[in-house]
Amino acid sequence: MKKELLLGNHAIARGAWEAGVEFAVGYPGTPSTEILETLTQFPDVHAQWAANEKVAFEEGMGAAIGGVRVLVTMKHVGLNVAADPFMVFPYAGTNAGFVVISADDPGMHSSQNEQDNRYLARVAKVPVLEPSDCQECKDFVRAGLELSEKFGVPVMLRTTTRLAHHKSLVEIGDRTTVPKREFVPDAKRFSVPIYRRLLRPKVEQRLEQLRAYAEETPLNRIEEGDPMIGVVTNGISYQYVKEVMPQASILRLGMTHPLPRDLLVDFCAKHGKVYVVEEGEPFIEEHMLALGIPNIEGKQRFGVIGEYSPGRLAAALGLGEVPEGFASEINIMPRPPMFCVGCGHRTVFSALRQMRVTVSGDIGCYTMGALPPFEASHTTFCMGASIGVAVGLERAGEERVVAVIGDSTFVHAGMPSLVDSVYNRSKLTLIILDNSTTGMTGGQPHPASGKDIYGGHAPRLNLVALCNAAGVEHVSRVDAWNRKQVFGAIREALEFDGPSVVIVHGPCQRIPEMKQREIIPFFVEEELCTQCEACLKVFCPAITLNARGFPEIHPAECTACTLCAQVCPPEAIIPLPPDRSGTP
Amino acid sequence: MSEHEKTYGVLFAGVGGQGALLAAEITAMAAVSGGYEVKQTEVHGVSQRGGSVETHVRFGKTVWSPVITPGRADLVVGLEKLEALRFAHFAHQSQGTILVNDHEILPGSVTNAAETYPHEALTFLNDKGYRVITIPASEMARDLGDGRMANVVMLGAMSNLLPIEEKVWLDTLRKRIPEKYRQPNLKAFEAGRKMSDPPKG
Numbered sequence: 172m173k174k175e176l177l178l179g180n181h182a183i184a185r186g187a188w189e190a191g192v193e194f195a196v197g198y199p200g201t202p203s204t205e206i207l208e209t210l211t212q213f214p215d216v217h218a219q220w221a222a223n224e225k226v227a228f229e230e231g232m233g234a235a236i237g238g239v240r241v242l243v244t245m246k247h248v249g250l251n252v253a254a255d256p257f258m259v260f261p262y263a264g265t266n267a268g269f270v271v272i273s274a275d276d277p278g279m280h281s282s283q284n285e286q287d288n289r290y291l292a293r294v295a296k297v298p299v300l301e302p303s304d305c306q307e308c309k310d311f312v313r314a315g316l317e318l319s320e321k322f323g324v325p326v327m328l329r330t331t332t333r334l335a336h337h338k339s340l341v342e343i344g345d346r347t348t349v350p351k352r353e354f355v356p357d358a359k360r361f362s363v364p365i366y367r368r369l370l371r372p373k374v375e376q377r378l379e380q381l382r383a384y385a386e387e388t389p390l391n392r393i394e395e396g397d398p399m400i401g402v403v404t405n406g407i408s409y410q411y412v413k414e415v416m417p418q419a420s421i422l423r424l425g426m427t428h429p430l431p432r433d434l435l436v437d438f439c440a441k442h443g444k445v446y447v448v449e450e451g452e453p454f455i456e457e458h459m460l461a462l463g464i465p466n467i468e469g470k471q472r473f474g475v476i477g478e479y480s481p482g483r484l485a486a487a488l489g490l491g492e493v494p495e496g497f498a499s500e501i502n503i504m505p506r507p508p509m510f511c512v513g514c515g516h517r518t519v520f521s522a523l524r525q526m527r528v529t530v531s532g533d534i535g536c537y538t539m540g541a542l543p544p545f546e547a548s549h550t551t552f553c554m555g556a557s558i559g560v561a562v563g564l565e566r567a568g569e570e571r572v573v574a575v576i577g578d579s580t581f582v583h584a585g586m587p588s589l590v591d592s593v594y595n596r597s598k599l600t601l602i603i604l605d606n607s608t609t610g611m612t613g614g615q616p617h618p619a620s621g622k623d624i625y626g627g628h629a630p631r632l633n634l635v636a637l638c639n640a641a642g643v644e645h646v647s648r649v650d651a652w653n654r655k656q657v658f659g660a661i662r663e664a665l666e667f668d669g670p671s672v673v674i675v676h677g678p679c680q681r682i683p684e685m686k687q688r689e690i691i692p693f694f695v696e697e698e699l700c701t702q703c704e705a706c707l708k709v710f711c712p713a714i715t716l717n718a719r720g721f722p723e724i725h726p727a728e729c730t731a732c733t734l735c736a737q738v739c740p741p742e743a744i745i746p747l748p749p750d751r752s753g754t755p
Numbered sequence: 756m757s758e759h760e761k762t763y764g765v766l767f768a769g770v771g772g773q774g775a776l777l778a779a780e781i782t783a784m785a786a787v788s789g790g791y792e793v794k795q796t797e798v799h800g801v802s803q804r805g806g807s808v809e810t811h812v813r814f815g816k817t818v819w820s821p822v823i824t825p826g827r828a829d830l831v832v833g834l835e836k837l838e839a840l841r842f843a844h845f846a847h848q849s850q851g852t853i854l855v856n857d858h859e860i861l862p863g864s865v866t867n868a869a870e871t872y873p874h875e876a877l878t879f880l881n882d883k884g885y886r887v888i889t890i891p892a893s894e895m896a897r898d899l900g901d902g903r904m905a906n907v908v909m910l911g912a913m914s915n916l917l918p919i920e921e922k923v924w925l926d927t928l929r930k931r932i933p934e935k936y937r938q939p940n941l942k943a944f945e946a947g948r949k950m951s952d953p954p955k956g
């Protein structure tokens with residue numbers, strides 16, 4: 172058997188391919204994004220980015236009832252957006268296998284909240300599988316698809332950041348071709364909501380059958396050890412338990428919804444003391460408490476907030492302290508992320524900082540506009556919220572409210588809000604940061620980018636026409652690297668008595684076309700420089716002060732965006748002549 | 756514990772864009788070729804925008820957790836001084852080694868004069884009793900033609916301190932580094948390797 176070192180997300184993609192998935196769809200979100208990107212490398216799977224998670228889920232749902240195996244991917248908060256179809260799909264049930272990845276983010280490495288989606292699955296009455304390593308990331312996709320077909324139910328495969336973003340060895344195999352199932356129109360199942368009442372008892376019956384399955388499935392397994400100490404665990408926590416309590420008896424739950432009643436009761440009856448080690452919420456523990464199991468201990472000892480780790484478990488069990496770092500003894504200042512060299516978002520936040528307006532921000536790279544040195548973004552909640560929150564702030568009496576949203580986020584959840592704001596006679600100014608990609612998650616194309624997931628050309632949403640169609644009377648489109656234009660357009664929009672939109676166009680420096688470009692870097696002609704430091708106020712990471720006290724532009728990093736040159740009073744920042752390249 | 760029973764832990768720390776991830780990936784691949792079970796953590800998303808980056812590699816006969824427990828790492832490899840300091844406590848106090856690239860990248864808060872950079876980081880760690888090896892990796896890489904190869908210089912330096920043969924390292928580099936950059940990177944690796952003592956005992 173061939174083994175490869177695979178990232179959890181690569182293993183999931185591989186698993187989908189091997190298990191005969193034909194259609195994979197999702198919306199980018201850390202830590203789920205690489206799954207779909209990897210699937211583009213497999214010829215027998217069609218992958219596509221959807222406009223948002225709800226659309227992705229619905230496209231997947233359609234394909235699954237249409238008869239092909241489906242994988243849908245999103246991060247935990249994505250499932251909130253897709254919650255509507257997620258909650259109703261189990262009523263009708265699926266035809267071919269349907270697995271949705273919920274990539275949760277304990278520790279909030281790159282998320283706006285910590286949310287344990289096993290609870291959403293419980294509300295939806297959907298089974299949940301939780302792998303513990305990369306091999307299982309792969310294997311559980313197949314197990315999930317088979318479970319889905321066996322019970323006609325959508326299945327959630329829940330991963331977490333550590334699982335999705337760690338590598339370990341995985342045995343790889345070949346693809347199983349799965350024949351397409353026929354789509355049989357059935358009004359009682361698929362189309363007439365009133366019949367859902369008839370389906371309602373079936374949902375409960377199925378849940379009971381799934382519970383019985385959970386008692387038997389090898390996804391849940393017991394590893395016998397010390398009869399005095401038992402551990403019930405799931406997901407990545409299993410690895411930490413093996414590390415810290417190698418002698419304990421373990422009940423590893425690979426299926427955490429519905430939970431196996433008898434297995435849990437029997438396991439606990441056979442062990443003196445049972446620890447419940449599950450990262451996140453006390454999902455398993457509450458169930459065990461509800462079953463009246465007396466000898467367990469979980470959240471009280473290990474905590475609810477943040478990621479688990481071997482060190483944290485050891486400390487909680489009194490097995491040794493973990494050193495904390497030296498921040499109390501020496502200045503270890505944080506190193507927050509910042510706008511990349513040449514990022515067009517910089518111009519907009521320079522303008523907003525100067526104009527002292529109330530800024531309702533959104534989720535994307537531009538969220539960093541809230542941090543020093545710009546500090547020009549005053550609210551951030553969830554994708555698309557900038558516009559609705561701006562309308563509310565206006566209603567509450569704030570004047571000169573600006574909403575700032577990225578292009579991917581605008582397409583994802585901003586479009587209905589823009590229509591709403593015009594309809595409800597808001598006068599807000601909306602700035603759309605059109606960088607032709609979903610920057611924050613590593614650069615995925617979207618409907619306004621003109622590209623598809625395979626890098627090919629795709630129909631491109633015309634943002635100007637869309638805003639016009641929504642009824643916005645003042646729409647302008649400017650070059651992100653032209654300071655005068657950007658400042659002028661925002662000022663004009665603010666003065667306009669009615670809703671206005673400024674589209675700031677400048678592709679992300681990380682997309683392939685921009686990276687492959689020939690660049691002539693700029694440099695500081697020290698003879699002309701007056702050391703006024705205006706260029707430093709651009710806050711470009713490529714500019715630092717040199718030993719002589721002059722600003723210096725790192726030639727390998729410069730993108731020739733010219734923002735520093737535009738603010739230099741003596742015009743001392745100029746393109747590096749060819750004979751001086753490589754200096755200083 | 757014999758070399759074969761032990762689980763090794765290497766933590767790489769640096770600034771987004773310095774190639775900490777690539778160094779970790781090569782280490783993980785080399786450990787696989789060396790016949791070990793391997794786990795490696797990665798960081799994606801926010802951490803790459805010039806923020807601090809941390810990645811762990813663990814290898815041995817059996818590896819459970821992919822993350823290293825503070826105080827247990829055999830090696831902490833810092834591609835930048837402040838980042839080495841931030842993650843130094845992961846190193847084993849008596850048996851661990853901290854390898855540091857003698858290179859400073861000032862965070863935004865320092866450039867804005869709101870904070871002072873801890874230039875004395877290495878003395879501080881020495882005084883704490885850690886074994887600290889300083890390598891002028893960025894300078895060496897620049898002399899070899901491209902400062903961005905500092906990660907590979909550091910890789911060379913640390914390769915001496917792990918039970919993986921030189922040939923395995925070189926084969927892995929050849930496999931992982933694209934043709935266009937291969938020769939200079941092999942040179943960078945060799946230069947780094949000369950900078951550290953072979954393992955004792």
Ligand SMILES: Cc1ncc(C[n+]2csc(CCOP(=O)(O)OP(=O)(O)O)c2C)c(N)n1
Pocket residue numbers: 198199200201224246248249252282283534535536537554576577578579580581604606608609610611612
């Ligand atoms: C519901 C939801 N889905 C996905 C994400 C992950 N995510 C964070 S920001 C972002 C979009 C960023 O793209 P864009 O708005 O174009 O701004 P940019 O980062 O390119 O500046 C995504 C998809 C999320 N936070 N919430």
